[in-house]
Amino acid sequence: MDVTQDMNAQKKWMQLPRDVVVGHGVIDDVKNVCADLKLADNALIVTGKSTRKIAGDIVHDSLTDSGQRVEMIVSEAASMKEVDRVRKQALESGVEYLLGVGSGKSIDVAKLAATEIEVPFISVPTAASHDGIVSSRASIRDGNKTASIQANAPMAVIADTDIIAEAPYRLLASGCGDIISNCTAVLDWQLATRLQNVPFSEYAAALSSMTAQILIDSADTIKPELESSVRMVVKALVSSGVAMSIAGSSRPASGSEHMFSHALDKVAPVPALHGEQCGVGTILMMYLHGGDWKSIRDALQVINAPVSAEELGIEDKYILEALVLSHTIRPERYTILGTGLTPDAAEIVARKTKVIS
Ligand SMILES: NC(=O)C1=CN([C@@H]2O[C@H](COP(=O)(O)OP(=O)(O)OC[C@H]3O[C@@H](n4cnc5c(N)ncnc54)[C@H](O)[C@@H]3O)[C@@H](O)[C@H]2O)C=CC1
Numbered sequence: 393m394d395v396t397q398d399m400n401a402q403k404k405w406m407q408l409p410r411d412v413v414v415g416h417g418v419i420d421d422v423k424n425v426c427a428d429l430k431l432a433d434n435a436l437i438v439t440g441k442s443t444r445k446i447a448g449d450i451v452h453d454s455l456t457d458s459g460q461r462v463e464m465i466v467s468e469a470a471s472m473k474e475v476d477r478v479r480k481q482a483l484e485s486g487v488e489y490l491l492g493v494g495s496g497k498s499i500d501v502a503k504l505a506a507t508e509i510e511v512p513f514i515s516v517p518t519a520a521s522h523d524g525i526v527s528s529r530a531s532i533r534d535g536n537k538t539a540s541i542q543a544n545a546p547m548a549v550i551a552d553t554d555i556i557a558e559a560p561y562r563l564l565a566s567g568c569g570d571i572i573s574n575c576t577a578v579l580d581w582q583l584a585t586r587l588q589n590v591p592f593s594e595y596a597a598a599l600s601s602m603t604a605q606i607l608i609d610s611a612d613t614i615k616p617e618l619e620s621s622v623r624m625v626v627k628a629l630v631s632s633g634v635a636m637s638i639a640g641s642s643r644p645a646s647g648s649e650h651m652f653s654h655a656l657d658k659v660a661p662v663p664a665l666h667g668e669q670c671g672v673g674t675i676l677m678m679y680l681h682g683g684d685w686k687s688i689r690d691a692l693q694v695i696n697a698p699v700s701a702e703e704l705g706i707e708d709k710y711i712l713e714a715l716v717l718s719h720t721i722r723p724e725r726y727t728i729l730g731t732g733l734t735p736d737a738a739e740i741v742a743r744k745t746k747v748i749s
């Protein structure tokens with residue numbers, strides 16, 4: 393390797409949000425954040441049908457009152473078709489920036505559309521259901537496949553704890569499952585580094601593990617309708633997002649437990665929430681790692697997040713099918729699943745961890 397190649401190998405480009413505003417009533421700060429980012433006019437808000445009433449209209453009116461031209465588009469599905477629709481409207485109107493106001497789907501659609509037309513994107517989550525509210529990844533369905541696509545990180549994240557505390561508690565508990573899943577994601581990453589010398593970031597891994605551990609240690613403080621709980625979870629989601637930005641991939645926050653969740657999304661007739669499935673996946677994968685799966689299960693139970701097939705609302709047979717399928721989801725990402733579980737091994741791990749009974 394010559395010197396130039398060696399220097400290029402060392403190059404690191406991390407994209408992080410510039411403004412992260414978390415707290416009671418901070419939805420009213422959207423206009424201030426825009427002023428800080430010098431986004432003065434011509435916004436497009438992507439929101440959901442119900443989240444429009446919860447937050448979309450507030451953001452629209454507040455930006456309009458501050459003298460901006462603002463358009464709004466209601467989008468219910470995180471699909472390529474929706475990304476195209478948003479991109480088209482944004483280009484026709486010559487918008488300066490996009491805002492995703494709502495849950496995971498609205499944020500992903502706005503994030504990817506903004507990336508494609510190279511304009512800034514602001515994330516205004518109404519729920520803390522997973523770390524996609526902060527990260528540079530967008531999960532988008534194309535036909536019958538869902539792809540996790542690299543996008544630009546939000547320029548700003550504005551998380552109003554008052555609004556998020558009013559969201560169904562299930563969404564917050566799901567966010568906790570997504571954070572706790574960092575435990576096995578990092579173990580998988582370390583394993584892949586030892587076996588395959590994949591690029592590894594000590595800083596990203598340490599931040600990701602520490603974030604999960606803080607939440608596990610504070611599990612008994614996570615309660616419905618408490619803004620302090622929301623604040624704790626949002627801060628953890630921000631940390632997870634930062635860990636992914638440092639790594640330049642979702643490795644610190646997505647390992648075998650996420651592959652299990654992605655597999656469930658494929659096989660279950662009605663999948664549960666992303667973070668709920670990842671939480672149960674973490675119990676299963678921690679067992680395979682020979683780690684302390686019981687403390688993962690305990691923490692999820694204290695939070696009141698699902699720990700079994702029954703609590704996920706998914707039949708046992710789909711859990712077993714997903715377990716056997718998991719290693720095929722992202723073959724380039726080596727994990728504890730190795731070349732896969734046999735059906736009888738899948739049944740043993742699911743029974744031993746009480747995921748099925
Ligand atoms: N970009 C990424 O890295 C990631 C993206 N995803 C994607 O995100 C999507 C799932 O996101 P979720 O937020 O879990 O679900 P979701 O976007 O389907 O929203 C769940 C429900 O919560 C409702 N909701 C949201 N805020 C509310 C509030 N304040 N009050 C009342 N109801 C409220 C929504 O209207 C919706 O019906 C999927 O498309 C998934 O693939 C999942 C994980 C990571």
Ligand SMILES: O=C(CO)COP(=O)(O)O
Pocket residue numbers: 522523524529531540570642645646650
């Ligand atoms: O959900 C994520 C991290 O929590 C993103 O991971 P994926 O790369 O598996 O979509």
Ligand SMILES: [Zn+2]
Pocket residue numbers: 522523570645646650666670
């Ligand atoms: Zn996740």
